[in-house]
Amino acid sequence: MISSIKNVRIAGVSCVVPKKSKSLYDEPNLYDGNQKKIKRVVESSGFLNRRIADENVTTSDLCYKAALDLLENCPVEKSGIDAILFVSYTPDYFMPATSYVLHNKLGLNENCICMDIPQGCSGYEVGLYQAGMLINNGCKKVLLLVGDTFSKFSDMFINKTAPVFGDAGTATLIEYSENVAPWYFSFHTDSSGYDALICENGAFRNPVRRSDFYEEGAFEYKAKMDGARVFDFTMKRIQPSIMEILKNNGISKDDIDYFVLHQANKMILQNIALALEIPLEKMPIGTMTEYGNQCGASIPCTFSKFLKKDFSSKKSRVLLSGFGVGLSWANCILDIDNIYVSELIEY
DSSP states (O other): OEEEEOSEEEEEEEEEEOSOEEEGGGOTTGGGGOHHHHHHHHHHHOOOEEEOOOTTOOHHHHHHHHHHHHHHHSSOOGGGOOEEEEEOSSOSOSSSOHHHHHHHHHTOOSSOEEEEEOOOTTHHHHHHHHHHHHHTTTOSEEEEEEEEOGGGSTTTTOTTSOOOBOOEEEEEEEEEOSSOOOEEEEEEEOGGGGGGEEEOSSSSSSOOOTTSBOTTSOBOOOEEEOHHHHHHHHHHHHHHHHHHHHHHTTOOGGGOSEEEEOOSOHHHHHHHHHHHTOOGGGSOOOHHHHHOBOGGGHHHHHIIIIIHHHHHHSEEEEEEEEEETTTEEEEEEEEEESOEEEEEEEO
């Protein structure tokens, strides 16, 4: 699906990560602790450390902290928020939607729509698109909260699968603005790969049963990732889709100041940059090394990690690309002009 949206701008971004950090070298199940094999994984993938939320900290807690920082540092009153969007695969509850919980904690007004959007690695682009549609249909300011705590899927990385996912929560303020360049979008889905990254147990297809618990008491989510399928998918799909959105909108690669991609894997990003024939200086890589694969939050966290100075002081044209669970991939081209961007805040 190809689309564009007018009269919208990002006014600010705030990002929060847990304080607790864990290294791949500290994973006893990874290659049975073989340090040489782990070193090869670190060097090829770019993964080293990841941030893990405490047992009693959820995605909404991280997003709430990010939202408080954003509201404190952007010129907006809580009464001016017309919509709150929570984009995540790790909600507080099945019912009610976590956006209602956050609406209450933030003390937002009654004339506000709340929406949960279950999306993963392409979730930031989906959230921006939904926010843009709301703004073009009556809303003036939308609070977009994107994050995940995949560490809660305690059995995702048993045996020899590298534990690469890191927890994070982000907040982005989107507002109505005239005389700004349109946002350009493209969205894609290959649902034949829906089971390449899946959590099989716990919802209504496979509800919780007594037999679905490990001896120590943890729930067996049967969360798993077929890394080879996901890698092959990204190598085939992402670069052509980026070229397509540029061509469809008459935009040159040289017109893009930064290509900010989902921090899925160093090798993936380097290969995409090579295929696009763009310098690595235009594609920030490295958020995953310190914080892990942050799913939909990885793009705004890359803003905070690498682009805070530029985004806070001048106008930049950026191309965003998120890809993963679904299988899905989404691209967005937009201008970011003198906005508030937080440091990566620890919680």
